[in-house]
Amino acid sequence: MNYDKIIIEMLDRIKVLEEKVEKLEKNGENANNYICSQEEKGNLTQKARDYIIQCKCNAKEQGKK
Secondary structure, eight states, rough: HHHHHHHHHHHHHHHHEEEEEEEHHHHHHHHHHHHHHHHHHHHHHHHHHHHHHHHHHHHHHHTTO
């Protein structure tokens, strides 16, 4: 068996996998940032909905439509 060739091939595979992992980690960070920003937007949207519902309830209590 040619161990040198096998070791070199395995090192090349490891290098490729390390590069893929690095890309995935970067994409993961970007995805996390995107998710957080979407959650913040969701919170703002929910606050706006709550405000509108509260305004409707107040208007209904005062006899307005």
